[in-house]
Amino acid sequence: MAETADVVVVGGGCIGTSIAWQLARRGAGRVIMLEKTGIASGATGWSSAIVRMHYTHEPLIKMALFGRRMFENFEDEVGGDSGFRRVGFLVVLPPEDVPAARRVVGLQRGLGIDATMLSLEEIAEIEPRLSLEGVVAGTWEPDSGHADGSSTANSFAAAARNAGADLRIGAEVTGVQPGDGSSIRISTTTGDIEAGSVVMASGYRTSALLEPLGVELPIKPVRHSIAVVERTADFGPQHPVISDHIQNGYYRPEGADLVLLGDHDPLEGDIDHDIETDKQPPPTSIARHTARFANRFPSEADAMYRRGYTGTYDTTPDFQPALGAVKAIPGLFVAVGFSGHGFKLSPSVGRIMSDVVLEGETDVADISMFRVERFAEGDLVTAPEGYGTRSLA
Ligand SMILES: Cc1cc2nc3c(=O)[nH]c(=O)nc-3n(C[C@H](O)[C@H](O)[C@H](O)COP(=O)(O)OP(=O)(O)OC[C@H]3O[C@@H](n4cnc5c(N)ncnc54)[C@H](O)[C@@H]3O)c2cc1C
Structure with a gap:
């Protein structure tokens, strides 16, 4: 029985x-x-475990806000550690994304989230080491950051x-x-x-x-790669989590001197039904990640590649x-x-x-x-x- x-x-x-x-x-x-x-x-x-609330749809903003609040009080609410670090979340935008980003920030503010649109000068104040090539504006969430999966x-x-x-x-x-x-x-x-x-x-x-x-339930297993680099010794304090809509990637600080580099595009990777076999990322994806990072942080052309790995996006249409x-x-x-x-x-x-x-x-x-x-x-x-x-x- x-x-x-x-x-x-x-x-x-x-x-x-x-x-x-x-x-x-x-x-x-x-x-x-x-x-x-x-x-x-x-x-x-x-997971890169980025915790941000920048979403197009209000239900997702509400869900992300619920999550961000729990990560902030994780020990009291759940017990144990989530690895949450409140380093802020910066989006850098090309011209075509500005209207949608403005709409997102409006929705966020309506829900009580501390989110703002940024001018180029304001982006430079938050992260002066950033190259602003191709950037026309940004968005900023000081309460966001990252945790640990x-x-x-x-x-x-x-x-x-x-x-x-x-x-x-x-x-x-x-x-x-x-x-x-x-x-x-x-x-x-x-x-x-x-x-x-x-x-x-x-x-x-x-x-x-x-x-x-x-x-x-159409779900494709899409294998995504991450490159981990070590910032140069004189980089200075940690940067925020940065979502780069011009180059389609993100830069997420890890510990004192590492950065996780990943892709934005949900389909940037191989559909792979053999996903649980451990595989190194393809060299082309590592080169893509590190080139983007060095473009955005010119001081980091000599950042040291430490390792790479891959994980699955369970991707719906x-x-x-x-x-x-x-x-x-x-x-x-x-x-x-x-x-x-x-x-x-x-x-x-x-x-x-x-x-x-x-x-x-x-x-x-x-x-x-x-x-x-x-x-x-x-x-x-x-x-x-x-x-x-x-x-x-
Ligand atoms: C490289 C990478 C970077 C990411 N970065 C971010 C990020 O920055 N921010 C963010 O919000 N999200 C991010 N994600 C996405 C996020 O990690 C996932 O959406 C989330 O972890 C999904 O959790 P899950 O529990 O649904 O799936 P999983 O963690 O995959 O858990 C599913 C579990 O089910 C088990 N299972 C499967 N089949 C069976 C079975 N038949 N019987 C019993 N057990 C079974 C598996 O072993 C597995 O442990 C990232 C993902 C990857 C891969």
Whole structure:
């Protein structure tokens, strides 16, 4: 006979651990989280973990704000460390992005976020070492910064355990089937579980698990590369996180003297179904990252390349997640397809998914645009001027 649970969460990244914690602390009953490899062994462990609120759509701004606030008070709210550093978030803009960025800043300010448009002079005051070639304006969020994916997910996992959740590492889900009408049956490598509710937070692999149920969930695993460079000795104090819309990349400080360099374009990388095999980044991508950094920080032409690695973006056709109940299958929920920008949203997704599972709705943000049915209906999320789809804003 199958074991029973009130809620099963599949996946132990920042999304699954955040959901498991919220469910357990809110008294969801017997909560089991299943992770096939290890906490943060997927995209979360490779994430640049930039925490910013610059988003085109109001629900995403609200979700990012919820997350930023939790990162700021992480030890008190969750316990443990998220690695959050409030270094500020600067966007440098070409002329064509200014109207959309202005609209984003207006939305942010309406929600009480400290965000401003910057002139070239104001950008130079915040970061005087920056070359302003091709830049006509900027945006600035002093309260944003970056955290650490592994620390955050492991802290969520510890908090979930402390709240009574049963976290099973090494348990791989092999099948998901509707149960006897009021339950979902999960087959795993360590036995079957009959659960009242099941939340799939298992990244791009969720598509294949739900395909036999007729759930259309188009997610491509896109491998993204990161270069880590060491700044020159006389660089001076750390720079903020910088999103470069002219060169389509970002520069994210790490520790005292390192910088993580990455791509903006959600499809800049290879679709790779063999993604969990460790692979070095292609040399061309490292050259692209380091050239961009040296263009933007001319003093850093001699920054030392330290290492590179790759991680997965679980990418949907509109670069937005599938979030909420699967309408056709009572008891089944998804929180997947974050397309390279899910880390900062993970605190809010935990709260949202626990709201939806326990109460059927959430007041954190209107998540209707993220419903999974939009893929089958062809009703994809769009962004004015294509802004959000080019830069994940
Ligand atoms: C290089 C890189 C840089 C990024 N930078 C940022 C950033 O700066 N800011 C930001 O907000 N986001 C960023 N992201 C995106 C962010 O990291 C992801 O959106 C987020 O980590 C997704 O979390 P997740 O829990 O959904 O997925 P994952 O971390 O991939 O977790 C899914 C888990 O499910 C498990 N699993 C899969 N199948 C099964 C199964 N059948 N049974 C049991 N377990 C299973 C996997 O082992 C995995 O641990 C970046 C991502 C990458 C790769």
